[in-house]
Amino acid sequence: AQSVTQLGSHVSVSEGALVLLRCNYSSSVPPYLFWYVQYPNQGLQLLLKYTTGATLVKGINGFEAEFKKSETSFHLTKPSAHMSDAAEYFCASRTDTGRRALTFGSGTRLQVQP
């Protein structure tokens, strides 16, 4: 069964600093990968999604993710954190089994310090 691991349940950065949120997947076949963001008391919003063949995927709000098959990773980065980036971030995967269900990581809460 596929699984998604997010290292670090809490990450704190200063405003303007680099944001790096880690995601590793376990699947013999590279799955479809997604990053979602959840602001307080809201639903999940898509940040970006992996496209087959791409190594760097750009998303909304200045976020991007690098796919590394050799490391089974799909880490999320943003060069310069903004206070409005404070939220919980979820990495999710889907294998091409015909099911639409997503498998989620446990989430990383990003705190941005002024």
Added chain:
Amino acid sequence: NAGVTQTPKFQVLKTGQSMTLQCAQDMNHEYMSWYRQDPGMGLRLIHYSVGAGITDQGEVPNGYNVSRSTTEDFPLRLLSAAPSQTSVYFCASSYSIGAGGNTEAFFGQGTRLTVV
């Protein structure tokens, strides 16, 4: 478009009570699903449906029932609420497999349920 709409937003139940969480989408998506979100555990799949009249169990189905009589609606029923069902519930929808494996899921705003 309203997207995915969930009602109610908040609910408090007593142990043993039953209730239905409503979910409706106006995007003509074939696939709909219910997740529960618990601290430190991400989102876990409860039930899903690949189209009207077709439902199946997810990872944590016990204590929940679903039905899908129309494309738009996918209600989640708690048969006899237990404190362990205290959670935030999210409904999601997406296009069918024919749209490609990287088709994203669209989420509702969630229902915060407390069982006392």
